Amino acid sequence: MRSFKLLDRLLGRNAEPFVPGAHLSALSSKMEAGQCWIVPEGAVVVPSPPEPKYPEAERIAASIRDFPEDWGWERKGYDLVHIPSGFRLWVANEDYGLAEVHPNNGKTDFTKPEQAIIWPAVADWLGHRKVGFTGRLPKATITGRRGTYWCFAQEHPWAGVGSSPAEAYRIWKFAISVEARVDISPGEYLQLRSVKL
Structure with missing residues (x-):
């Protein structure tokens, strides 16, 4: 844009419709912070977003x-x-x-x-991400070798040990569930092992 046309635009001598932003590029190349500038009538000046503090x-x-x-x-x-x-x-x-x-x-x-x-x-x-207590025990895995059976689950650090799969499961269930402990006989001993080191 020639400087005379810009001057005519700034002084209001030209009847051409103003297109916001079209003529501001000539001004913005010479603008410096802290100086006063005349902006064409109808121009929308938008403040830059503030820098986040943190x-x-x-x-x-x-x-x-x-x-x-x-x-x-x-x-x-x-x-x-x-x-x-x-x-x-x-x-x-x-x-x-x-x-x-x-x-x-x-x-x-x-x-x-x-x-x-x-x-x-x-x-x-x-x-x-909260998981509520459902009251159901997790799925357990039972393994055995030479008459000793182990019952455990990935989510819990305890394994029940017994002479049968049912006994191993029962002991494991007592270890991880408070509700299941009401079935323990007085004086009964449970054989538990920690599966996590």
Whole structure:
């Protein structure tokens, strides 16, 4: 655009319809911060969005909200892990606060304003992943060798040991279910083993 046409446009001498943004490119190339500029009548000036004060907290909260399937438990009930990157987030206690967990198990705490940004997303993630108690025992596996039978399940750290499959299951059931313990005879001993080291 020739400078005379721009000057005519700025002074209102031209009757051409104004197209927002069409003539501003000539001005924007010479604009500098802190200087005063005349903008054509009818131009819409939009302020740039403010820079976030806590960009890391915003990114973490957005990731938890928008891609919840990318997050899982590293240690159930203690810290979440962002599976693609390995980033770990301590979430065990809201009063204690949120922290980034390092590979050596050290932690860097987030500030209170950062926690205020991240906690709602974490609380929503935790709320959607709660599994209520159904009252049914999980599916157990029973194995045996030389007259000794073992009963265990992947979700529980205990194995019941007995001389028959029914006895091994009964002992395992007593170990993991409070409701099943009402059937224990007084003075009866249970043979349990830990299946996790």
